Amino acid sequence: MLRYAIKRIGSLAISLIVASLVIFACIEVIPGDPASFMLGINAQPDTVAALREELGLNASLGARYLSWVTGMLSGDFGTSYTYRSPVAEIIGDRLWISLPLALIALGLTVLIAFPVGILAATKRGSWADMSVMGATQLGIAIPNFWFAMLMVLLFAINLRWFSAGGFPGWEHPLAALKALTLPAIALALPQASILARVMRSALLDTLSEDYIRTCRAKGLTQRQALWRHALRNAMIPVLTIIGLQFSFLLAGAIIIENVFYLPGLGRLVFQAISQRDLIMVESVVFLLVFAVIMVNFAVDLAYAWVDPRLRGRS
Amino acid sequence: MTRWIFGTMAATALLTGAAIAKTDVTIGLQLEPPHLDPTSAAAGAIDQVLYANVFEGLMRFASDGSVINGLAEDWDISEDGKTYTFKLHSGVKFHDGTDLDSADVKFSLDRARAEDSVNAQKALFANIASVEAVDPLTVKVTLTAPQGNFLFNMAWGDAVIVAPESIDDIKVKPVGTGAFKFDDWKQGDSITLVKNADYWGDAAKLDKATFKFISEPTAAFGAMMAEDVDAFYSYPAPENLAQFEADPRFTVLAGNTEGETILAMNNKQAPFDNKLVREAVSHAIDRQAIIDGAMFGYGTPIGSHFAPHNPAYIDLTGNSEYDPEKAKALLAEAGMADGFKTTLKLPPPSYARRGGEIIAAQLRAVGIETEISNLEWAQWLEQAFRGKDFGLTIVSHTEPMDIGIYARPDYYFQYDNADLQKLMADFDVEAEGAKRTEMLQQAQTIISEDYVNAYLFQLALTTVVNAKLQGIWPDAPTQAIDLTAVSWAE
Numbered sequence: 001m002l003r004y005a006i007k008r009i010g011s012l013a014i015s016l017i018v019a020s021l022v023i024f025a026c027i028e029v030i031p032g033d034p035a036s037f038m039l040g041i042n043a044q045p046d047t048v049a050a051l052r053e054e055l056g057l058n059a060s061l062g063a064r065y066l067s068w069v070t071g072m073l074s075g076d077f078g079t080s081y082t083y084r085s086p087v088a089e090i091i092g093d094r095l096w097i098s099l100p101l102a103l104i105a106l107g108l109t110v111l112i113a114f115p116v117g118i119l120a121a122t123k124r125g126s127w128a129d130m131s132v133m134g135a136t137q138l139g140i141a142i143p144n145f146w147f148a149m150l151m152v153l154l155f156a157i158n159l160r161w162f163s164a165g166g167f168p169g170w171e172h173p174l175a176a177l178k179a180l181t182l183p184a185i186a187l188a189l190p191q192a193s194i195l196a197r198v199m200r201s202a203l204l205d206t207l208s209e210d211y212i213r214t215c216r217a218k219g220l221t222q223r224q225a226l227w228r229h230a231l232r233n234a235m236i237p238v239l240t241i242i243g244l245q246f247s248f249l250l251a252g253a254i255i256i257e258n259v260f261y262l263p264g265l266g267r268l269v270f271q272a273i274s275q276r277d278l279i280m281v282e283s284v285v286f287l288l289v290f291a292v293i294m295v296n297f298a299v300d301l302a303y304a305w306v307d308p309r310l311r312g313r314s
Numbered sequence: 315m316t317r318w319i320f321g322t323m324a325a326t327a328l329l330t331g332a333a334i335a336k337t338d339v340t341i342g343l344q345l346e347p348p349h350l351d352p353t354s355a356a357a358g359a360i361d362q363v364l365y366a367n368v369f370e371g372l373m374r375f376a377s378d379g380s381v382i383n384g385l386a387e388d389w390d391i392s393e394d395g396k397t398y399t400f401k402l403h404s405g406v407k408f409h410d411g412t413d414l415d416s417a418d419v420k421f422s423l424d425r426a427r428a429e430d431s432v433n434a435q436k437a438l439f440a441n442i443a444s445v446e447a448v449d450p451l452t453v454k455v456t457l458t459a460p461q462g463n464f465l466f467n468m469a470w471g472d473a474v475i476v477a478p479e480s481i482d483d484i485k486v487k488p489v490g491t492g493a494f495k496f497d498d499w500k501q502g503d504s505i506t507l508v509k510n511a512d513y514w515g516d517a518a519k520l521d522k523a524t525f526k527f528i529s530e531p532t533a534a535f536g537a538m539m540a541e542d543v544d545a546f547y548s549y550p551a552p553e554n555l556a557q558f559e560a561d562p563r564f565t566v567l568a569g570n571t572e573g574e575t576i577l578a579m580n581n582k583q584a585p586f587d588n589k590l591v592r593e594a595v596s597h598a599i600d601r602q603a604i605i606d607g608a609m610f611g612y613g614t615p616i617g618s619h620f621a622p623h624n625p626a627y628i629d630l631t632g633n634s635e636y637d638p639e640k641a642k643a644l645l646a647e648a649g650m651a652d653g654f655k656t657t658l659k660l661p662p663p664s665y666a667r668r669g670g671e672i673i674a675a676q677l678r679a680v681g682i683e684t685e686i687s688n689l690e691w692a693q694w695l696e697q698a699f700r701g702k703d704f705g706l707t708i709v710s711h712t713e714p715m716d717i718g719i720y721a722r723p724d725y726y727f728q729y730d731n732a733d734l735q736k737l738m739a740d741f742d743v744e745a746e747g748a749k750r751t752e753m754l755q756q757a758q759t760i761i762s763e764d765y766v767n768a769y770l771f772q773l774a775l776t777t778v779v780n781a782k783l784q785g786i787w788p789d790a791p792t793q794a795i796d797l798t799a800v801s802w803a804e
Contacts, residue, residue, distance in 0.1 A: 030692075031692070031693055031696050031697070032690065032692025032693050032695065032696050033692070033695070033696060033700075034692075036692075036695045036696070036699075036700060037691060037692045037695060038348065038355045038356065038357065038434075039355065039356050039432070039434040040355075040356025040357070040434050041356070041695070041699055041709070041711075041726075042356065042434060042435055042437070042713055042716070042719075043356065043434045043435075043436070044436050044437060046429075046436075047431060047432055047433065047434065047436050050429075050430045050431065050432050051354075051432040053430075054430075054432060082348035082349065083348060083349055083485075083486075083501065084348075084349045084485040084486070085349075085485070085486050090501055093500075093501060093502075094501075094502065149532060149536075152533075152536045152540075153536075156536055156539075156540040156542075157536060157539045157540050160540065163537075163540060163542045164533065164536035164537045164539070164540040164542050165528070165533055165536065165537060165542070166503060166504070166526060166528075166537070166542060167500075167503055169500060258529065258530040258533065259530060259532065259533055260533065261503075261526075261527070261528040261529070261530065261533050261537070262503075263500065263501065263502025263503040264502075267502055267529075268502060271346070271502075271529075274662075274690055274691065274692065275348060275692070276692040
């Protein structure tokens with residue numbers, strides 16, 4: 001297990017270095033100058049030059065890359081061109097919304113998908129299975145931003161149970177949770193539909209394996225065979241999907257963040273791109289890449305945990 | 315879980331049901347300020363939140379666009395028009411408790427005109443030769459030449475008075491002299507201002523004001539309908555305005571802005587270097603169709619680069635009446651009977667994107683094919699504005715009284731006319747009101763008859779407000795949301 005983990009950590013480090021290079025190279029070539037963006041169309045050329053100097057944009061590409069990477073190693077992500085405050089602080093604030101939102105949405109996804117998927121698999125062909133298949137098909141087909149707007153219409157505008165959006169801050173924990181409820185549901189619905197279907201088919205696969213028949217022959221009830229043997233073996237594809245979903249929820253909530261005007265990471269990066277706040281874009285993208293790589297690493301470790309055969313290999 | 319949800323719902327219902335006289339307001343805004351220093355960025359959102367509320371200048375704009383005294387209690391202009399002596403109000407304190415004195419004014423003006431200044435409107439200060447603190451409440455500004463609009467320049471958000479003690483943190487913690495103090499900024503979400511109890515002038519009627527940033531038009535609709543915000547400034551979804559007008563809970567304010575929306579032509583690039591072609595383009599445009607189609611009927615047609623609500627305005631729309639036949643004839647006269655192909659570069663605002671499609675169709679009708687490209691602001695600034703790589707583009711020029719840009723031959727539409735340049739130089743040093751008006755009218759006529767650009771419409775400002783909220787400015791003489799006189803009806 002240890003060797004397996006060390007190998008994984010090595011490939012993780014290489015991925016991060018490559019990612020930082022690719023991100024920096026891609027973002028620095030976007031046309032557009034942050035200084036002229038900030039100063040608008042009445043500014044004089046010498047003013048723009050003065051601001052470029054102040055922002056440190058006149059340094060060479062290599063020097064800027066090095067100072068970015070070495071800064072990050074010590075936790076200093078630099079200063080945002082537009083906000084003019086430390087990038088790390090801004091990202092930190094936004095993470096306090098995006099991370100809980102992703103976790104709640106993922107929690108809801110699992111809470112919905114597991115029972116539904118297991119039910120559908122065990123009652124294959126029944127009306128319960130058919131309605132699960134139908135409902136999840138619908139869940140995948142409905143765009144989540146549209147579903148979010150419908151919820152705003154119903155719960156915020158007509159019933160007035162929720163605000164239409166915004167985030168009151170974690171100093172009001174109940175209100176904060178409430179503000180994340182509708183966005184989390186909107187995010188979770190399609191993900192739960194996907195995961196339920198994966199759960200169902202993975203379980204169906206394992207349930208038809210020889211060892212399950214052996215278990216039954218040994219005298220286990222269908223229920224015992226399911227819980228002790230089938231479920232654990234069905235977890236590999238399910239874990240893969242959960243890992244992908246978490247990365248998606250963390251980075252991909254941008255449309256939902258816009259619908260509910262939540263100050264999350266997605267909106268931050270969207271705004272930063274249009275304002276050419278390059279250092280901010282680079283840092284957020286790198287952070288997301290880092291998160292995705294870490295999630296994959298965790299999933300890899302989880303594979304080894306559910307499937308002991310993987311520990312020796314690789 | 316269910317019980318918790320219902321419990322919360324009951325509590326919310328109780329809270330919203332209780333009628334307590336409101337002393338706070340929440341204003342929806344589409345764009346968030348990048349930072350909070352009005353003197354070092356062009357972003358209108360900075361002024362919208364802070365101008366007149368937190369920061370004040372020597373002079374200020376009133377709701378009708380006239381320039382009135384701000385921190386200056388009185389001023390005096392020397393005989394030769396070159397020396398301005400400002401007398402400051404006494405007892406004015408910055409929000410950090412320090413006194414405002416002439417040294418702060420000197421600091422602010424010197425900072426704005428310094429060599430390494432990053433003031434987006436540095437030109438406002440270009441004519442200042444020296445600033446002198448005569449005594450704690452008297453400032454003497456000497457100009458290199460007389461300047462008729464110097465007081466007007468001092469009213470801009472870029473000319474507000476800041477203090478050396480608080481300048482280092484101004485971008486995140488602005489300290490001004492206004493009726494509201496900066497309280498909190500939840501980046502990406504909202505900025506909160508609270509009443510300044512020690513304000514030197516008439517105290518604000520509200521205790522607290524929150525600006526909430528909602529960029530998505532559908533989210534703006536939801537927030538307004540759910541009454542999460544009390545007003546939405548420059549409401550971004552004109553298609554729902556009729557619905558708000560019909561709802562007794564809301565009022566729609568339709569006002570003026572300083573935004574002359576123009577179809578800019580690259581005057582140095584063929585074929586737009588030919589006046590006949592520019593004239594043809596101007597006649598090919600049906601302004602009303604653009605206002606109705608792209609702006610849902612909001613907007614006032616203009617025939618030159620000047621705001622219709624300004625007293626010096628003259629209506630020159632007759633110079634470029636919609637007449638496709640005439641446009642074709644002019645093209646033929648210019649030797650382009652078969653039309654030509656050009657680029658139409660569109661920045662993000664809806665006036666440009668929606669208007670651009672309509673203009674492209676109108677130009678096609680007279681034989682001009684346009685290749686539309688949609689650009690982000692940063693790209694637009696790089697390609698069209700700085701690189702001058704465009705045939706046609708649509709922009710709203712939101713700075714007040716900016717007809718002077720036509721005297722800058724290196725400005726992006728590259729209009730180079732010595733007569734106009736001389737006229738604007740004379741205008742700058744002219745102090746007499748009637749004479750100034752006449753010169754402005756001359757300038758309007760010159761650029762209109764030279765068809766420098768196709769003048770489309772004055773951008774309207776539509777603000778949706780709660781019907782009980784009073785005192786929101788309907789017009790935008792500058793990019794400001796002055797809340798000092800805003801209050802709730804009983």
